[in-house]
Amino acid sequence: MAMGRKEPREPRLAARLLEPGPVVLVTAQYRAHPNVMTAAWVVPLSLEPMRIGLAVHPSRLTHELMTKGEYFTLNILTLEHLLAIHLCGILSGRDVDKFTRAQLHPVDALEVDVPVIEEAVAHIECGVVARLSLGDHDLFVGEVLAVAAESELFGEWWLQLEEAPLVHHVGAEWYAALTRVVRARVPSEEEEAQEESER
Ligand SMILES: Cc1cc2nc3c(=O)[nH]c(=O)nc-3n(C[C@H](O)[C@H](O)[C@H](O)COP(=O)(O)O)c2cc1C
Numbered sequence: 001m002a003m004g005r006k007e008p009r010e011p012r013l014a015a016r017l018l019e020p021g022p023v024v025l026v027t028a029q030y031r032a033h034p035n036v037m038t039a040a041w042v043v044p045l046s047l048e049p050m051r052i053g054l055a056v057h058p059s060r061l062t063h064e065l066m067t068k069g070e071y072f073t074l075n076i077l078t079l080e081h082l083l084a085i086h087l088c089g090i091l092s093g094r095d096v097d098k099f100t101r102a103q104l105h106p107v108d109a110l111e112v113d114v115p116v117i118e119e120a121v122a123h124i125e126c127g128v129v130a131r132l133s134l135g136d137h138d139l140f141v142g143e144v145l146a147v148a149a150e151s152e153l154f155g156e157w158w159l160q161l162e163e164a165p166l167v168h169h170v171g172a173e174w175y176a177a178l179t180r181v182v183r184a185r186v187p188s189e190e191e192e193a194q195e196e197s198e199r
Contacts, residue, residue, distance in 0.1 A: 006122060006148035008110055011050040014124045014144045016157045017076060018044050018052065020178050022166040024074040025088055026054065027106070028065035029114045034106055036098050036117065037062040038089030040169040041137065042074065050144040052126060055137040061093040066140055070128045071112040074142075075120035079165040079177045084119070086173060110146040121164060122149035 026037045041055035056063045066072050084102035099106050106115030109125050116123040126142025153160045165177035
């Protein structure tokens, strides 16, 4: 699928970008050395201000870069980039330049001095406002500074999952694709009465 232009969006829409729980690619940078890592443990935490939590193990290079650099971005890629998503989750930036290996292109973000990924259909830029040690992973709390999304795919929520499926992690090298949006509609009282009379 051709890459569309990402339009800047309101910070509150970061929650809607993450609503289906897709796997994201996290970028972080310190002293002009950027890195990219796959993450599944991502959660919206607050709307006002818009804040997102990301659990990162201290062994990751990304942990060090987020701690020193104080900014990070979350990039949402669709199923066509599954191999890149997987590679960034099994290789470390300590050993290999993952942008080159996974054929991902770092480009300037809107607000922060950390590159975002050109192949992403949406991205969220954050500044680190807290880091909590809660167990073997640390929870980084990021305040959303900018959001961009392709408007054909994302309005107030994800619209075109058939065309651009989101990727979810199941376990090990197994993933699932989110390919359909379905509407939950509460029937009106008349509709319920009608259904009752037809039974
Ligand atoms: C699908 C998937 C999801 C992952 N989610 C997380 C996560 O949420 N937090 C984390 O610390 N590591 C996670 N990992 C592991 C890191 O991506 C992996 O250890 C990576 O090699 C770290 O890269 P780095 O050393 O370049 O930062 C995940 C791996 C995969 C494959």
